[in-house]
Amino acid sequence: MLREADDLLGLVGDLALMLHDHRKGPVDHSLSELLRTAIMLPALGWRDQDDADFLRHDAALRVAVSDDRGLTPLADGDAATPGGLASQPTLSRLHEALSSEHNRAVLRSFLLEGAARRLKAQNGGHRQRYVTLDIDSFPIEVDGHQPGAEYNGHYGGTIFHPLIATAAELGDILDIKLRPGTVHTAEGGLGSV
Numbered sequence: 001m002l003r004e005a006d007d008l009l010g011l012v013g014d015l016a017l018m019l020h021d022h023r024k025g026p027v028d029h030s031l032s033e034l035l036r037t038a039i040m041l042p043a044l045g046w047r048d049q050d051d052a053d054f055l056r057h058d059a060a061l062r063v064a065v066s067d068d069r070g071l072t073p074l075a076d077g078d079a080a081t082p083g084g085l086a087s088q089p090t091l092s093r094l095h096e097a098l099s100s101e102h103n104r105a106v107l108r109s110f111l112l113e114g115a116a117r118r119l120k121a122q123n124g125g126h127r128q129r130y131v132t133l134d135i136d137s138f139p140i141e142v143d144g145h146q147p148g149a150e151y152n153g154h155y156g157g158t159i160f161h162p163l164i165a166t167a168a169e170l171g172d173i174l175d176i177k178l179r180p181g182t183v184h185t186a187e188g189g190l191g192s193v
Contacts, residue, residue, distance in 0.1 A: 002039075003036070015110055016035055020102050023097075028086075029085075037061075037086050049091050057085075058085075062084070065085060111172070112175075114172065119170065131169060132167070134166045135165050138164065139181075142159065148181070161183050163176070163189060
């Protein structure tokens with residue numbers, strides 16, 4: 001059902017065309033397949049990128065994320081084109097590539113465009129005159145020593161403390177600003193998110 005919704009809306013395909021794909025030479029997985037994998041795994045309840053390795057040969061997921069239609073995604077690959085979904089290291093490289101300045105700008109504009117479309121659809125095809133912005137912070141607990149993650153006594157853990165801006169009418173995310181774990185809840189709330 002998720003793939004059918006994506007096919008009808010064309011969101012992943014549109015996003016893949018706007019993002020900069022930094023990979024050179026032949027690749028085993030298209031950018032749209034990597035994006036679908038990264039979106040569908042958490043949507044289906046798989047929380048860890050390591051789950052990608054466990055599910056590499058899951059038939060339903062292979063069909064759901066592939067650019068190919070029919071049973072083609074289920075064919076075993078040969079030495080030149082291995083079968084299966086992208087591995088955890090490949091998905092990690094995708095996440096790194098999405099953090100480039102160009103790709104972050106594309107993702108931000110894509111979030112805003114999606115929220116604007118939903119607001120317009122909710123309002124009978126007309127632009128909504130006013131939108132309420134809801135700006136909140138929340139803790140993201142981390143393990144290890146990621147740069148910027150710091151111990152916060154209020155939350156009793158090592159965290160990032162991002163700000164998130166949403167359109168209150170729908171709850172759509174408009175932007176996120178990653179902040180160190182020790183900043184005050186309201187810090188940066190009046191500046192640009």
